[in-house]
Amino acid sequence: MESVGVGLIGTGYMGKCHALAWNAVNPVFGDCPDVRLLHLADVTEEQAAAKARELGFADSNAQWRDVIADPQVDVVSITTPNAFHAEMAIAALEAGKHVWCEKPMAPDVGDAARMRDASRAHGKVAILGYNYIQNPVMRHIELLLKSREIGKVHHVRFEMDEDFMADPEAHFFWKSEASSGYGALDDFAVHPLSLIHKLLGPVSSVMADMAKPFAHRPLVDGGERAVETYDVANVLLRLESGAAGMLCVSRSAWGRKGRVAMQIFGSTGSILFDQERMNEFQLYRNEGHAANQGFRTILASPDHPPYDRFLPAPGHGLGFNDQKVIECRQLLAAMAGEEAHLVDFEEGLAIERTVHAMARSFEEGRWISVLD
């Protein structure tokens, strides 16, 4: 694989994030095939042309199918709204392209299953943009867990919170409509679930509660409308490993901006992490004299690969977008047939089924087995 032709569908924030990653992956890693940014699609030809110029793509188009049809394109980044993922991803796989699709897969689990089926059928790499698993600190935590540095994990707590819907005076908008999904569960739960999958393995059963912090929201033109989605969810978890756990998500948590917090308790130690301080984590090990035991705050460093590809000095810090560059490098590895650390459509479907099990658990007021 001497060179890779890249197509991009969608140029909103995540489209830009993919483009940044495609631009940076070779300068950062220095060991990739030649990455050629070939073809980009956006809603209008004008906008597509402007974005192509900005993001460094050679061609542009208002027809996403043309990107997929482009014979020089080997891999397609799909960063459009979730409702379009299934159609585009399946079309791309059918056209023999590798697919890098933003998560979640699809609002409808049936569509997600069809995406998974297409990835099986066509033998191409099909992965989802779960970038938090790419943080070098997270990779190191994974390594610590797998080498049993904190023994057998028996209890975990995950939280994901932001505050973009914390203001009751914010207007009713599409995220408050039932058609957008369950609420915080869709927006957030997949992220901690991707971490749980990679660090701890699958969830076996769930018992969820959901809540509406604000029953109504004002309408732009006056009056108000009943909120149909749940901005808060709390979930009891049982993992296949036997560990017990808890997951809380909220998009109405004032002061939380990008919190993805985890507490992992094992038989010989504990690990803490919060994405708001993504360049550090905390490790406690029951070793040495009790008078000197405490949580160690460990800063990201070249000892946590591939941090070393970005920076030669410890404690200088990576950013959110750098995670996407690492994800891009992993995708190139997968395309080259190498082992890679990614969430593919198979695992992505398992994650989304877990979310749907949570919602069902809430509706039925009982524990639900994810495998059912």
Place this chain on the structure above:
Amino acid sequence: MESVGVGLIGTGYMGKCHALAWNAVNPVFGDCPDVRLLHLADVTEEQAAAKARELGFADSNAQWRDVIADPQVDVVSITTPNAFHAEMAIAALEAGKHVWCEKPMAPDVGDAARMRDASRAHGKVAILGYNYIQNPVMRHIELLLKSREIGKVHHVRFEMDEDFMADPEAHFFWKSEASSGYGALDDFAVHPLSLIHKLLGPVSSVMADMAKPFAHRPLVDGGERAVETYDVANVLLRLESGAAGMLCVSRSAWGRKGRVAMQIFGSTGSILFDQERMNEFQLYRNEGHAANQGFRTILASPDHPPYDRFLPAPGHGLGFNDQKVIECRQLLAAMAGEEAHLVDFEEGLAIERTVHAMARSFEEGRWISVLD
């Protein structure tokens, strides 16, 4: 009330803590009746005499009933193991004494109810040692919540964790036996529940999960024994106020030493607290320019009464035992017929019923209404 005669039953750690409070309450507050430490009971006469000397009590005794019978004693501190609370507290109330009893009330909810009935019947002050509610920082948080400084609270998370049972190599002991109760739920849940009651009001329904981090523990003489109690519990909460919540407790959480953490999310702000840093809390308010919003770390200060009775300077810090001195001052207020900030046997019973509802919820795998 010019003077108060004090009796003390039990001289373990909490007995000492009560004695320290009785010794300090007047020097700290300077506005109390004369506190006379009269009569102390312990298991043997010898030990009782030694402890009386240390703790400043005039008389000592191996018969706790003699303390209660002492006509000069006005109030009895009961700090014996939980199983003895009911008999002693009821006897003291029947003898016309005020009672300061350590929590929880009793392993059996029927005994707790009888204690409550006795407190009603005899018209004496009967309170429980829920000291975390006395922290000046906590009192200030209560004030902030009541004056709606963070608006209407819609979501809360409480955690209480220690690690004294985190080591799987620790021997099986009485806390692993079913006769000791449910496990972490008894040891810990009452503390956050006391905070929930004071800050947010009663819990209406619960859905609990419990877990055994270690199925077996080694026996001192070799071999092992199956653990019968649950060192971990995770509980979904619904409060009467309408707020949704979560409570997690663990006595096997490596690195956590005295964590009692809470996150309270309201419609205009949030409050965070952790007892491991009991002299500070965090406040976020949606006010001012977004570029300058953040969680404020507020240090305990004379502006948070009665901190000012201990220290004239902010940021210098109170300790765990100081909370008990404040509790003692509140008890004296209650005995004088003044309004006081305490958990009495009535509220204590409500708290313990909530714990039992959690256990029942776990056994039956469904939501349980606390009022049932």
Place this chain on the structure above:
Amino acid sequence: MESVGVGLIGTGYMGKCHALAWNAVNPVFGDCPDVRLLHLADVTEEQAAAKARELGFADSNAQWRDVIADPQVDVVSITTPNAFHAEMAIAALEAGKHVWCEKPMAPDVGDAARMRDASRAHGKVAILGYNYIQNPVMRHIELLLKSREIGKVHHVRFEMDEDFMADPEAHFFWKSEASSGYGALDDFAVHPLSLIHKLLGPVSSVMADMAKPFAHRPLVDGGERAVETYDVANVLLRLESGAAGMLCVSRSAWGRKGRVAMQIFGSTGSILFDQERMNEFQLYRNEGHAANQGFRTILASPDHPPYDRFLPAPGHGLGFNDQKVIECRQLLAAMAGEEAHLVDFEEGLAIERTVHAMARSFEEGRWISVLD
């Protein structure tokens, strides 16, 4: 020594703090002689009588010399304003009493030297109230340093900051007058110097700068007056051990409430501490894999004696006043002829000479040897 008779001169905040310590020392430690609170002096007889009632003293007096003359009094706590220390302490020592005097010794270094001479001449215990050295966390740090857990210390940074003079609108008052001393240097520098003495040994030379954040302050009755003292000082240090260092003090540092921060760098590790979080410290050691190295946050625990005398559980926290109880216990040990961990008048004089050397260095704009 079966019992100890205690006298107290001065009942302001530090007088109360001494009284609390005298009341608590036996209940906390349980191994002291019988402490009898005998005689207290305050400005008027009325106030003295009221304070004696509050603080648990038997007799009261408006004549401090009567406290010293009381034959039953073995030890005198002196907590009056600094200007009175020398006369009172020397009188007490001459009367054959042990002396527990609040720091600093005296505004005039000659007076301080006379106090030292009196302590030498009369062979009684004469100590100063440097309570920060008594924090169990600090004692543990001292132990770590002495056992070379971070190797040879080569660089230290000390800061002490509060904000009680941070507001330029605050009125001119006595602390802004030259007669009160240099400024922040007197108020604060002795505290970090007491830590430096105990942890690292004496300072050999200093080079200081001082600053006036506000040239004038408003007068209560209108107008303004030029400020004569320095609310800020920055000092370069050389220790006898060879370590280089820095000391910064400010009483105009908005947001700092009781900060006494230190950073100690050694050849194999580092230690950090801040009194605003007095129940924890941070330890870094160059050991184990680099990927797992970090500062450990260690919570105060029974493994840091004498924390265990106050609390049996880790992470529950001592308060500022508890440090004074420990100081009191050390004083009783010294009075019994046992080894004790205290700043006596000898060491106190060395500390104050260091402060005066700093002031001289500032005046002369050059390095000053403390021993000169």
Place this chain on the structure above:
Amino acid sequence: MESVGVGLIGTGYMGKCHALAWNAVNPVFGDCPDVRLLHLADVTEEQAAAKARELGFADSNAQWRDVIADPQVDVVSITTPNAFHAEMAIAALEAGKHVWCEKPMAPDVGDAARMRDASRAHGKVAILGYNYIQNPVMRHIELLLKSREIGKVHHVRFEMDEDFMADPEAHFFWKSEASSGYGALDDFAVHPLSLIHKLLGPVSSVMADMAKPFAHRPLVDGGERAVETYDVANVLLRLESGAAGMLCVSRSAWGRKGRVAMQIFGSTGSILFDQERMNEFQLYRNEGHAANQGFRTILASPDHPPYDRFLPAPGHGLGFNDQKVIECRQLLAAMAGEEAHLVDFEEGLAIERTVHAMARSFEEGRWISVLD
């Protein structure tokens, strides 16, 4: 300016960092001229060719003068060792190129002055790579200071620490030789000085101490050699604004990885920052009720431009390399004749003169005026 031709000399870490910035600046900002990566020079032709492929440059060369001579090149990134800066930068300026040179300018202050002279003479943009000033959080702090949000600044403390020379067992290498400069002062002091310049204005006088934590270091082949440089420096500062200050730098501070910490105290508030947590800062303002005052931890967000060009959501975090992208955008602005936020050769010379004044102050043991 429709397009910009870029040359790069040096492809070590900072060369890669420049290349990443040149690759990312348009995708991130979307409003730049077309950036053409034209010509790169490295030590050998082979290495240059490999690096050109990785970093996306069209041509490569082993002769740096050929890069400068390339008529299509408009701007040259110079990222070679400091000793080469002067010759290369002056040649580039003479050739009519804009120059983006890594800091510091040159080991010799005369060379630095010649660079400044060349920049004056040829009227081209000539800037230094002081990236910490580009952090959006730092830009916001600058804004807060300039709008007097914390009033008049009267006292500042700056620290910069790493631990790459903390181990006394590390071998003697070129940084321990006098020919490398003073030591920590060269390595680190320029960084905090760049912040001081931008946030607070120039330094007027300095009084420095320097120290060698380890007198000798082992040689690779056995034996040891006396260390000639100072790994630690402590400096008293006086700013032109009248503020007093302190600067401490160490490259032997175990546990510090990329600490660039500042404390800024003003008449109405304070600001704290540490580069190890570059996505947050702390703000204290004396406003509202004292009971609710505290340091606010403010997370980087789109409200701190140009964070919004990288990420639409707050609290998600930029990385060290992103600072360089912002610097690159500022450089393009300067090249287009727009106002830009940069350290040019004029200001860079002032910064380096301040460092040399510190060294002279240490040698002479007295305060030195920077302007002398």
